[in-house]
Amino acid sequence: MSTLEKLSEYVETGKSKEAKALTQKLLGDNISADKIVHDGIIAGLDAIGEKFAAFSAFVPELMVAAMAARESLEVLRPKMTQGTLHKTLATVVIGTVEGDVHDVGKNIVAMMLEGGGFNVIDLGVDVPPAKFLKEVQYHEAEILALSSLYSPTRLAMKDIMEALKTEGLRDKIKIMVGGAPIDQAFCDLIGADGYAPDAPQAVKLARSFLV
Amino acid sequence: MKDDPIYKDRRYRINELREKSEKMTSRERALKAINFEEPDRIPIDNWMVPEIKTRCMDYWGCEDEEELLAFLGVDVRDNFGPSYVGQEFKKFDDGTVADLWGVRRKIVTYGKGTFHEGKFKEVAWSPLEHMTSVEEIESYEAWPTPDWWDYSKLKEDCAYWHPEYFVLNKGDRLDRTAQLKPMMYLRGIQQTFIDLAVNPDIVECIRDHVVNYFLEYNPKVFGVGGDEIDMFMMGDDMGGQRGPLISVEMWRRYFRDAFRKYCDIAHKYGLKVMYHTCGDVYQLIPEFIENGLDCLQSLQPQATNMDIKRLKQEFGKDLSFQGGMDIQQVLPLGTPEDVRKMVKYAAENAKRGGGYIFGTAHNIQADTHIENVAALFEAYHEYGVY
Numbered sequence: 001m002s003t004l005e006k007l008s009e010y011v012e013t014g015k016s017k018e019a020k021a022l023t024q025k026l027l028g029d030n031i032s033a034d035k036i037v038h039d040g041i042i043a044g045l046d047a048i049g050e051k052f053a054a055f056s057a058f059v060p061e062l063m064v065a066a067m068a069a070r071e072s073l074e075v076l077r078p079k080m081t082q083g084t085l086h087k088t089l090a091t092v093v094i095g096t097v098e099g100d101v102h103d104v105g106k107n108i109v110a111m112m113l114e115g116g117g118f119n120v121i122d123l124g125v126d127v128p129p130a131k132f133l134k135e136v137q138y139h140e141a142e143i144l145a146l147s148s149l150y151s152p153t154r155l156a157m158k159d160i161m162e163a164l165k166t167e168g169l170r171d172k173i174k175i176m177v178g179g180a181p182i183d184q185a186f187c188d189l190i191g192a193d194g195y196a197p198d199a200p201q202a203v204k205l206a207r208s209f210l211v
Numbered sequence: 212m213k214d215d216p217i218y219k220d221r222r223y224r225i226n227e228l229r230e231k232s233e234k235m236t237s238r239e240r241a242l243k244a245i246n247f248e249e250p251d252r253i254p255i256d257n258w259m260v261p262e263i264k265t266r267c268m269d270y271w272g273c274e275d276e277e278e279l280l281a282f283l284g285v286d287v288r289d290n291f292g293p294s295y296v297g298q299e300f301k302k303f304d305d306g307t308v309a310d311l312w313g314v315r316r317k318i319v320t321y322g323k324g325t326f327h328e329g330k331f332k333e334v335a336w337s338p339l340e341h342m343t344s345v346e347e348i349e350s351y352e353a354w355p356t357p358d359w360w361d362y363s364k365l366k367e368d369c370a371y372w373h374p375e376y377f378v379l380n381k382g383d384r385l386d387r388t389a390q391l392k393p394m395m396y397l398r399g400i401q402q403t404f405i406d407l408a409v410n411p412d413i414v415e416c417i418r419d420h421v422v423n424y425f426l427e428y429n430p431k432v433f434g435v436g437g438d439e440i441d442m443f444m445m446g447d448d449m450g451g452q453r454g455p456l457i458s459v460e461m462w463r464r465y466f467r468d469a470f471r472k473y474c475d476i477a478h479k480y481g482l483k484v485m486y487h488t489c490g491d492v493y494q495l496i497p498e499f500i501e502n503g504l505d506c507l508q509s510l511q512p513q514a515t516n517m518d519i520k521r522l523k524q525e526f527g528k529d530l531s532f533q534g535g536m537d538i539q540q541v542l543p544l545g546t547p548e549d550v551r552k553m554v555k556y557a558a559e560n561a562k563r564g565g566g567y568i569f570g571t572a573h574n575i576q577a578d579t580h581i582e583n584v585a586a587l588f589e590a591y592h593e594y595g596v597y
Contacts, residue, residue: 014408055494059456060408063401099321101333104400126319151539152329152578153321180452180490181539183513189544197453 004031004039007072011044011115012051014064016071019044023072033079037117041069045115049200059108062199066108069115088119090142090210093135095123096179097156102149105179108199109145116203118143129160133167143174143206146192151181158190174209178202212282218272221585222282228592229284237286238441241377245442245483245506245531247565253558253595254286254377255588256533256570262329262577263584270581283588287568288372290365290440292382292432297359307335311385313353314338314396322577329577332384337399345416354420357428360386362435369439379485380436381444388429388445388473390466393421407457407465414465422469429473433480443477443484444508450490453515459494467502474503485533489573491515496522500529510534511572512541512553520560523567531566536587538571543578547586554590562597569595 001009003026010019026036048065051057057065092113096106103125114120121139123131136144144164148154157177164170175192187195193209196202212218234251235243243250257280259267264276273279280288300309307315315336322328342348369378381387394417395403406413433440449455449462477484483505490509492499493516499507507530511517519535535557536542541549554569561567569591575584 055454056458058454058458058461059451060404060461063404064408067405099319099323101319104404107401150321150331151543152327152576155322155325155327155578181513183540185540186544 003029004035004043007036007040008043008047011041011068011072012047012065014061014068016064016068019068019072020075023075027075027079033076036076037073041072041115042117045069045112045200045203049112049203052198052200059104062112063108066111066115066199070111073115089117089207091119091121091139092143092145092206093121093123093132093139093141094145094147095127095132096125096147096149097153097160098126098128099156100148100150100153101125102147102179105149105199106145106147109147109178109196109202112199112203113145113206116207118206129156129163132160133163133169136164136169136173141173143176143209145176145178145202145206147177148179148181154179154181154186157182157192161190161192176202176205176209212274212278213272215272222271224589225283225592228589232592232596233284236375237284238374238377241286241568242441244565244568247531249562249565249597251597252592253562253597254568255284255591255595256287256379256568257283257285258571258574260329260331260574260577262327263575263579266581267584270585284592286377287379288376290369290378290380290436292380292386293360293362293365293435295359295385296361297355305335309353310396311355311359312338312393312397313351327576327578334396334399337397337402339397339417340399340402345412348413348416348420355424357424357431360428360431362431365432365435366437366439369436373439378439378441379444380432380440380442380482381446381485386428388425388443389447390418390421390469391447391449394418397421404456407461418465418469422472426469426472426476429476430480433477433482438481440480440482442506443482444487445473445484446487446508448489449495450488450492450511450514450517452490452513454491455494456490459498462495462498467498470499470504471502474505478503489514491517493517493522496526496530500526504530506531506533506568508533508570509572511539512537513539513572519557523561523563527561527564527566531568532561533568534570534572535561536569536571538573538576538579542571542575542583542587543580545583547582550583550586551590551593554587555594558594562595 007022110120110122146157176194177192178196184195194205196205232252240250241254244254307317316332317335319333320330372378474484485506485508487508491514541553
């Protein structure tokens with residue numbers, strides 16, 4: 001097994017400490033950050049994503065894999081900001097909508113997007129529509145990801161869509177929605193660009209926006 | 212009940228249907244159902260957020276909640292357990308209030324200024340979240356004790372509903388028998404998932420504190436309540452929208468033994484056990500049955516694999532059901548016709564041979580229009596008849 005494959009395995013199995021140390025070693029061996037991200041971290045996240053889809057991994061396993069990916073990325077970040085070796089795919093502004101304080105699903109999505117090579121701006125929970133708009137503009141985000149768990153709060157997503165239209169921002173950004181009470185029908189109802197039922201599929205959806 | 216013609220008109224349909232179908236008391240009806248016999252109609256349980264209760268009382272002209280439940284033909288009456296007399300719950304400057312376990316909650320408002328505005332209490336601070344060792348968790352000073360409750364009125368509270376109604380002992384959020392939920396409140400949801408993956412000692416330590424509390428508390432409740440309790444309800448959310456939150460192996464490793472003990476204690480006191488869990492728990496249902504469960508509650512139809520027809524076909528011989536009405540899509544976003552279709556589908560597929568109680572998969576939420584709530588209850592009485 002190559003060292004990059006080993007890193008992928010550490011990410012997949014949520015071994016944060018080992019993944020971090022190996023990332024450090026790979027950098028020391030002059031492996032490019034790009035290669036480490038794609039063949040190590042993203043490969044590991046894709047593997048756990050497949051297991052999750054096949055019901056052989058569940059939320060705890062997904063959570064620790066996403067954390068291991070994030071910790072490895074932390075090691076790479078100085079190299080990434082130096083700009084020569086790795087470029088993030090796109091900027092995603094993410095948050096749980098106003099009136100809802102649930103953040104576990106949103107956090108897993110944020111971690112997996114980050115691990116998957118996106119620049120993620122996490123606004124936290126109970127985020128008012130105006131705050132989403134402000135941050136999307138400030139960060140020049142390509143994607144806005146909205147989460148809700150408690151069903152009545154999902155209607156806030158509709159308000160955000162309206163506000164984006166009013167501000168003339170709607171066509172400049174892709175909007176993805178998720179959370180237990182969200183489905184494709186609700187996504188269509190409010191006119192969002194995509195819905196993902198879980199974190200691995202959220203990463204796939206975000207990637208599909210870039211094609 | 213208010214007598215104005217407008218209310219009488221609105222109540223007419225339900226009254227008319229009930230008059231035709233009902234031939235026994237609510238208690239007789241629900242007891243038959245949970246014992247796999249066919250009563251006169253499918254029994255009804257009711258879960259609603261306070262905002263919807265108020266809207267219903269206004270719509271049908273009911274003076275109080277009990278009038279509403281009696282009019283709607285709700286057969287189950289909830290018993291919330293003994294009275295709390297323990298240490299005073301601390302209030303903090305940030306507006307949070309500690310609960311039985313020392314978990315602090317705050318009130319969150321949603322849908323401000325809209326028809327569906329509502330409030331709910333949400334965990335704001337989990338006392339064990341940042342602890343890093345079993346020793347630290349063991350030294351937590353606020354573990355509760357069953358002695359913090361006064362059980363003297365419990366029997367009387369339950370008996371108040373007998374012989375007319377079916378009494379379900381379900382506790383409240385503070386003392387509902389569970390394992391994973393209190394752990395999540397105490398430790399934080401995210402940290403709990405991490406612990407489940409990588410910190411087995413911490414999971415076992417917190418679980419044991421929670422379980423030992425309920426193993427001591429429940430016999431006291433059942434001993435005092437005696438025959439005045441008809442069924443015991445426990446609850447733990449083990450399902451997500453598209454599958455169990457944890458694997459079957461993990462459930463067996465951490466939660467099976469106490470699940471079995473909780474059921475065994477209730478059975479020892481002659482009580483059947485209802486278990487609430489949100490989400491898709493299809494893979495876990497054989498485990499629940501094997502470990503003593505009598506009635507599965509929620510049957511969230513939007514979750515994968517929780518179609519009531521399938522569940523009844525596969526597990527209906529061993530397990531009774533309560534729930535199945537969708538609060539995520541049909542009730543808040545559908546039409547009254549959609550609601551009627553949903554009730555008809557559940558009735559047609561779950562009522563044969565008893566073993567089914569009508570109910571929503573969780574509280575009817577504030578984003579639901581009254582027309583759909585009215586359609587739900589009218590359809591219960593229309594399609595629930597045997």
